[in-house]
Amino acid sequence: MKLAKPEAPLIIVASGALLVSSASSMVAPLFFGMVVDAAQKSMEELTRTVLIMFGIYVGGSLFTMARAWLFTLAGQRLVARLRKQLFTSVIQQDIAFYDTNRTGELCNRLSSDTQVLQNAVTVNMSMLSRYLLQMIGSLALMFYLNASLTGVLLAVVPVVSLLAVQYGIFNGTIGIMAQGAIALVLWYGGKLVYENTQDKSQGVTPGILTAFLLYTLQVAMAFALMSSLYGEFMQALGASVRIFALLDRKPDVDNMNGDILGQADGCVEFKNVTFTYPSRPETKVLKEVTFAVKPGEMVALVGPSGGGKSTIVNLIERFYDPDSGMIQLGGVDLKSLDPQWFRRKIAMVSQEPTLFACSIKENIAYGKMATSEEIESAAKQANAHNFITTFEEGYDTLVGERGVRLSGGQKQRIAIARALIMDPVLLLLDEATSALDAESEHLVQEAIDRAMKGRTVIVIAHRLSTVRNASKVIVIDKGEIAEMGNHEELIAKGGVYKRLVLRQLTAGSLYAGNDNLDVNTDVKHSVNLTLEKEKQ
Numbered sequence: 001m002k003l004a005k006p007e008a009p010l011i012i013v014a015s016g017a018l019l020v021s022s023a024s025s026m027v028a029p030l031f032f033g034m035v036v037d038a039a040q041k042s043m044e045e046l047t048r049t050v051l052i053m054f055g056i057y058v059g060g061s062l063f064t065m066a067r068a069w070l071f072t073l074a075g076q077r078l079v080a081r082l083r084k085q086l087f088t089s090v091i092q093q094d095i096a097f098y099d100t101n102r103t104g105e106l107c108n109r110l111s112s113d114t115q116v117l118q119n120a121v122t123v124n125m126s127m128l129s130r131y132l133l134q135m136i137g138s139l140a141l142m143f144y145l146n147a148s149l150t151g152v153l154l155a156v157v158p159v160v161s162l163l164a165v166q167y168g169i170f171n172g173t174i175g176i177m178a179q180g181a182i183a184l185v186l187w188y189g190g191k192l193v194y195e196n197t198q199d200k201s202q203g204v205t206p207g208i209l210t211a212f213l214l215y216t217l218q219v220a221m222a223f224a225l226m227s228s229l230y231g232e233f234m235q236a237l238g239a240s241v242r243i244f245a246l247l248d249r250k251p252d253v254d255n256m257n258g259d260i261l262g263q264a265d266g267c268v269e270f271k272n273v274t275f276t277y278p279s280r281p282e283t284k285v286l287k288e289v290t291f292a293v294k295p296g297e298m299v300a301l302v303g304p305s306g307g308g309k310s311t312i313v314n315l316i317e318r319f320y321d322p323d324s325g326m327i328q329l330g331g332v333d334l335k336s337l338d339p340q341w342f343r344r345k346i347a348m349v350s351q352e353p354t355l356f357a358c359s360i361k362e363n364i365a366y367g368k369m370a371t372s373e374e375i376e377s378a379a380k381q382a383n384a385h386n387f388i389t390t391f392e393e394g395y396d397t398l399v400g401e402r403g404v405r406l407s408g409g410q411k412q413r414i415a416i417a418r419a420l421i422m423d424p425v426l427l428l429l430d431e432a433t434s435a436l437d438a439e440s441e442h443l444v445q446e447a448i449d450r451a452m453k454g455r456t457v458i459v460i461a462h463r464l465s466t467v468r469n470a471s472k473v474i475v476i477d478k479g480e481i482a483e484m485g486n487h488e489e490l491i492a493k494g495g496v497y498k499r500l501v502l503r504q505l506t507a508g509s510l511y512a513g514n515d516n517l518d519v520n521t522d523v524k525h526s527v528n529l530t531l532e533k534e535k536q
């Protein structure tokens with residue numbers, strides 16, 4: 001596996017330690033048996049054997065510790081790199097990916113799936129190799145020492161293993177008691193075999209018998225523990241399939257390649273754009289949409305809720321690609337431009353701005369490395385400076401997760417400052433419909449009006465006053481352009497737009513089902529005048 005390459009030396013050393021520690025546990029029962037026999041001979045022999053056994057035990061333990069430490073180290077390094085690669089892959093994905101993948105699941109991929117994989121390739125793998133080595137080594141030694149006795153004792157291995165797998169008898173106090181009971185049964189069973197067979201003549205000593213019993217237990221235990229690893233390996237298999245699917249996923253909207261234009265002029269053109277959200281392939285959200293926005297123009301998108309206004313904005317940012325047709329920026333197909341480049345030329349202020357859990361300063365300077373002066377100047381233009389300076393920490397105030405420590409109006413003004421600091425050629429705006437108090441609303445509106453000056457603006461308009469100032473109003477209904485023209489022309493036309501305006505005048509809303517909208521009395525008056533003129 002390419003991923004494990006840098007850890008290869010560590011894993012090789014760890015495997016060496018694994019071999020030595022497994023060998024020591026393989027010979028341990030034999031030496032225990034030798035102690036039993038030595039006890040019947042002389043004190044010196046007993047001392048010598050006990051010392052050798054102790055040496056093997058201490059040496060084996062040291063290698064076991066080294067093995068565990070090295071495998072853990074290799075595993076942690078591996079998982080750290082895997083997480084970095086996964087994170088890079090996650091943040092490179094297109095927006096469509098986030099429409100279908102939940103954040104919680106992605107976090108799981110990064111945290112627990114990688115952890116499961118780490119355990120599998122290091123701890124579980126080393127345990128499996130150790131048990132396997134222990135089992136094969138022990139069996140080989142037993143056969144070498146006495147084949148017929150091995151045959152008899154091995155008959156009990158499946159029973160003990162089954163008990164162990166079924167009831168987990170190797171854990172806790174019950175485990176120790178169960179092991180003791182099994183050892184007793186084996187001891188008497190073995191003794192019986194020993195006394196009633198010709199093995200007596202083959203030099204089976206009580207020590208060898210003890211060693212055999214311990215080996216039988218060891219083999220049974222290794223077998224049981226190996227089967228318990230099966231579940232963990234299956235889990236790791238699932239985790240690795242999910243991880244590698246994510247690592248290998250190529251975003252549909254390619255972020256890496258594309259041209260950089262010398263100058264971006266803010267001119268936007270939609271040519272027969274048809275679009276379906278990948279997460280809802282059965283519904284066409286935009287149908288053959290064609291319009292052009294000239295540099296410096298202010299264009300308002302209006303229409304009933306769900307008509308496709310935000311979708312148009314999403315497509316300009318190239319969060320998605322159209323199914324057919326073309327979107328051009330500065331006369332060039334958006335698909336052939338470098339998204340990282342053109343997104344720096346476009347700023348977006350949405351109804352619910354996304355703030356990050358850091359300071360106000362960092363939130364404003366999110367799109368650009370800016371000086372304190374630039375940050376302050378942007379905040380002043382966005383009517384945010386005054387409220388920021390009332391905070392004890394000023395621009396260093398932490399806004400909390402998603403900006404929870406700020407009011408709706410304050411969040412919007414921070415978002416406007418963030419847009420202004422970029423000095424974008426194209427400003428995409430979604431006017432707030434959320435209920436702001438009159439003071440806050442006025443400050444936000446003033447900031448928006450200021451932000452619009454001197455650049456191309458496409459605004460999803462909710463206020464009649466904005467629409468009236470727009471050089472072009474595009475009415476989007478059910479994914480199609482229903483009408484296009486300026487306010488006066490569209491009122492004169494007497495179509496969808498006029499009905500929307502009338503509804504706003506009667507229900508206080510430019511859109512069906514939304515009555516939070518503000519209509520200034522003077523605007524109402526002017527529209528009424530227009531409508532009356534039209535009647536005459």
Ligand SMILES: Nc1ncnc2c1ncn2[C@@H]1O[C@H](COP(=O)(O)OP(=O)(O)OP(=O)(O)O)[C@@H](O)[C@H]1O
Pocket residue numbers: 099277279280285303304305306307308309310311312
């Ligand atoms: N990410 C998405 N995945 C699937 N469908 C979506 C997605 N976003 C919007 N839609 C659907 O696309 C259609 C157009 O939505 P859009 O948000 O563009 O409308 P809108 O005119 O901006 O509405 P509103 O004024 O309520 O914001 C709706 O039917 C909506 O349900």
